[in-house]
Amino acid sequence: MSEPLLRVEDLHVEFPTEDGVVHAVDGISYEVERGQTLGIVGESGSGKTVSSLTTLGLTRTQGARVSGRILFEGKDLVALPDAELRAIRGNEIAMVFQDPLSSLHPFFKVGSQLIEAVRAHQDVSKAAARARAIELLGLVGIPDPEKRVDHYPHEFSGGMRQRAMIGMALANEPKLLIADEPTTALDVTVQAQILALLERLQRELGMAIVIITHDLGVVAEMANEIAVMYAGRIVETASAEEIFAGPEHPYTWGLLKSIPRLKGRRDEALTPILGTPPSLIRRPSGCHFHPRCPYAQPDHARIDPQLQPVAGESEHHVACLLESQLRRRLWAELQQGATPEQAREALGLPPPPEQFERVASVAAGAAQGSGGTVGPAPEIGL
Amino acid sequence: MSAIEPISQAAPQQQGAEPLVQVRGLVKHFPLTRGILLQRKVGAVQAVDGVNFDVMRGETLGIVGETGCGKSTTARLIMRLLEPTAGEIRFEGEDITKLKGSRLKATRREMQMIFQDPYSSLNPRKTVGATIAQPFAIHGLLKDKGERKRAVQELLETVGLSPEHYNRYPHEFSGGQRQRIGVARALAVKPKLLIADEPVSALDVSIQAQVLNLLREMQRELGLTLVFIAHDLSVVRHMCDRVAVMYLGRIVEIGPGDALYDYPRHPYTGALLSAVPIADPTLRADDRHLLTGDVPSPANPPKACRFHTRCPKAQELCSQEDPPLEDKGTPSGAQAGTEAACHFPLSREEVAEIGVRSVR
Numbered sequence: 201m202s203e204p205l206l207r208v209e210d211l212h213v214e215f216p217t218e219d220g221v222v223h224a225v226d227g228i229s230y231e232v233e234r235g236q237t238l239g240i241v242g243e244s245g246s247g248k249t250v251s252s253l254t255t256l257g258l259t260r261t262q263g264a265r266v267s268g269r270i271l272f273e274g275k276d277l278v279a280l281p282d283a284e285l286r287a288i289r290g291n292e293i294a295m296v297f298q299d300p301l302s303s304l305h306p307f308f309k310v311g312s313q314l315i316e317a318v319r320a321h322q323d324v325s326k327a328a329a330r331a332r333a334i335e336l337l338g339l340v341g342i343p344d345p346e347k348r349v350d351h352y353p354h355e356f357s358g359g360m361r362q363r364a365m366i367g368m369a370l371a372n373e374p375k376l377l378i379a380d381e382p383t384t385a386l387d388v389t390v391q392a393q394i395l396a397l398l399e400r401l402q403r404e405l406g407m408a409i410v411i412i413t414h415d416l417g418v419v420a421e422m423a424n425e426i427a428v429m430y431a432g433r434i435v436e437t438a439s440a441e442e443i444f445a446g447p448e449h450p451y452t453w454g455l456l457k458s459i460p461r462l463k464g465r466r467d468e469a470l471t472p473i474l475g476t477p478p479s480l481i482r483r484p485s486g487c488h489f490h491p492r493c494p495y496a497q498p499d500h501a502r503i504d505p506q507l508q509p510v511a512g513e514s515e516h517h518v519a520c521l522l523e524s525q526l527r528r529r530l531w532a533e534l535q536q537g538a539t540p541e542q543a544r545e546a547l548g549l550p551p552p553p554e555q556f557e558r559v560a561s562v563a564a565g566a567a568q569g570s571g572g573t574v575g576p577a578p579e580i581g582l
Numbered sequence: 583m584s585a586i587e588p589i590s591q592a593a594p595q596q597q598g599a600e601p602l603v604q605v606r607g608l609v610k611h612f613p614l615t616r617g618i619l620l621q622r623k624v625g626a627v628q629a630v631d632g633v634n635f636d637v638m639r640g641e642t643l644g645i646v647g648e649t650g651c652g653k654s655t656t657a658r659l660i661m662r663l664l665e666p667t668a669g670e671i672r673f674e675g676e677d678i679t680k681l682k683g684s685r686l687k688a689t690r691r692e693m694q695m696i697f698q699d700p701y702s703s704l705n706p707r708k709t710v711g712a713t714i715a716q717p718f719a720i721h722g723l724l725k726d727k728g729e730r731k732r733a734v735q736e737l738l739e740t741v742g743l744s745p746e747h748y749n750r751y752p753h754e755f756s757g758g759q760r761q762r763i764g765v766a767r768a769l770a771v772k773p774k775l776l777i778a779d780e781p782v783s784a785l786d787v788s789i790q791a792q793v794l795n796l797l798r799e800m801q802r803e804l805g806l807t808l809v810f811i812a813h814d815l816s817v818v819r820h821m822c823d824r825v826a827v828m829y830l831g832r833i834v835e836i837g838p839g840d841a842l843y844d845y846p847r848h849p850y851t852g853a854l855l856s857a858v859p860i861a862d863p864t865l866r867a868d869d870r871h872l873l874t875g876d877v878p879s880p881a882n883p884p885k886a887c888r889f890h891t892r893c894p895k896a897q898e899l900c901s902q903e904d905p906p907l908e909d910k911g912t913p914s915g916a917q918a919g920t921e922a923a924c925h926f927p928l929s930r931e932e933v934a935e936i937g938v939r940s941v942r
């Protein structure tokens with residue numbers, strides 16, 4: 201098997217702050233093959249954005265402590281000097297951000313921002329770069345690109361701005377495109393256009409895509425492989441089909457059960473995940489998900505689960521302390537419409553110890569309780 | 583009280599259901615002006631342009647549409663947070679568009695609103711207790727301090743927060759918890775009508791489900807009437823009995839939720855539905871019917887049918903004659919269908935082809 205385009209190995213990213221160290225990314229590993237799409241799913245604060253910003257070295261100026269390796273075509277991006285990284289960023293790896301309005305400079309014409317992106321990496325004349333800018337706007341489906349190239353960002357609609365951003369990212373025909381919530385700020389109809397555009401460009405240019413999103417629908421449309429992140433870790437990874445057909449992690453179940461569907465029974469109650477995502481400064485002990493997990497057992501607060509291959513599926517990995525047979529049966533119950541409590545009872549699984557929930561609410565923020573169950577209060581400097 | 587002409591609107595099914603809110607010919611134009619001292623009116627943004635609908639007691643009416651279709655403006659008009667340019671809004675039979683002073687205040691007590699952004703809709707300098715007690719102060723209720731505090735703490739418990747949170751500030755809460763505070767504030771004066779404007783759009787999926795469940799529970803327990811505005815079609819389907827689809831300031835289709843999702847008649851509804859990504863890779867749609875282009879400017883909307891510039895089915899008639907909102911029937915004729923404003927509504931084959939996933 202050939203070397204993957206991007207291989208992330210045991211990546212840690214930490215930010216020292218006055219309140220303590222934020223463990224934004226906590227030992228994740230993944231691979232992206234050429235021409236393939238990886239979807240990274242998770243809630244806000246799960247570390248999905250930080251991990252990809254680090255790939256481009258964009259967390260360097262923020263005092264991040266990075267360890268592990270990010271191998272892009274065999275080169276370790278973590279260890280690369282700034283100048284060499286700059287030659288890759290925007291050239292071989294490009295990124296599209298969530299908010300197209302704040303990622304375009306309001307003072308400069310869209311065209312000149314595209315020209316800048318071209319000339320940053322290619323030694324071409326202004327006229328040639330301008331021609332390329334017009335070509336790029338046409339490629340991403342902006343009507344009348346000869347005229348539009350001289351417009352300012354405020355003259356573009358949200359969807360067109362995002363198209364222009366994608367055009368800018370494609371300026372140097374990258375091998376890898378990282379799209380961070382590329383459609384979150386957009387209407388469904390425009391979202392569908394942008395996703396279709398990304399798929400078309402991927403087919404035509406053969407680039408790999410890492411798409412970061414909280415929307416399970418978007419990854420189901422786009423991704424070949426999916427990694428589910430929680431509290432800085434990857435808790436489950438598998439092919440897209442496998443994640444939706446046979447998810448193994450209780451957090452993935454929670455995500456799948458908490459979205460309303462366009463099909464199926466309308467009055468079916470949603471099963472939300474209890475509590476809120478944990479603070480990345482004071483993470484829960486053991487399995488980070490145990491305070492919110494309806495199936496947590498006493499020793500789950502102690503043992504830290506590692507990503508293990510799922511029996512019988514070489515590409516499916518999960519970090520869960522429940523026994524695999526039990527997991528299958530729990531998911532089967534949930535599929536039948538059982539609530540987590542009913543599923544637990546049907547299989548004779550005792551409910552989580554009571555103190556777990558308290559930890560969940562304390563870790564969720566200062567709002568809950570007085571914080572008696574977690575470590576010492578952080579020192580807050582002035 | 584003068585009689586108001588009933589409109590069928592894909593018949594709110596329950597016999598004897600009476601409307602709590604009746605909206606007739608509602609128009610809101612925001613003037614576009616030029617010049618600084620001598621302002622000349624050069625046009626108008628037609629945010630809402632002739633909207634008719636009823637909201638029945640105890641039901642949930644969903645309003646969906648793209649950014650700028652006028653759904654939030656409609657909500658604000660019902661609340662009288664904006665003055666309508668024309669039209670009538672009746673609340674319990676009384677036209678509220680002309681109300682002033684104490685009468686208006688009394689009516690506003692009956693309707694409350696939950697806003698999209700739980701970060702900016704709470705005053706950061708006020709404790710949660712003070713925020714939730716504010717409606718009591720405004721309407722001169724529960725003057726006794728102890729009573730007021732007890733009421734607030736009860737409300738906090740109702741929405742799933744702890745009564746001890748009384749003295750905390752908004753920044754101490756997560757997004758989902760703040761939205762719960764917003765719900766508690768809205769429920770404080772026991773309104774009859776609750777208008778939720780994109781109440782879960784800013785929240786994470788797992789938290790979104792918590793807030794949706796809370797709203798449904800509150801509605802069941804308190805017999806609230808809910809107007810639920812969102813751009814997420816699956817959320818609206820989950821929450822609403824009837825759904826109205828808006829495009830450029832008009833309602834283009836309205837009807838019972840099941841009928842609208844199973845058998846949409848307006849091409850715009852069909853396009854919206856087929857654009858929703860489905861969380862199931864086996865249903866990956868390869869050749870979806872995507873709308874091209876953007877929504878036209880509401881300052882200069884297309885003539886006649888406003889959707890004709892983007893409509894895959896548009897013919898000459900569509901640019902000449904404005905289609906009325908009327909019952910277009912259903913394939914089986916059995917259940918109640920939707921009303922759509924379209925000259926050439928979608929056929930059964932087109933609905934199937936568009937990939938609107940039927941309920942199985």
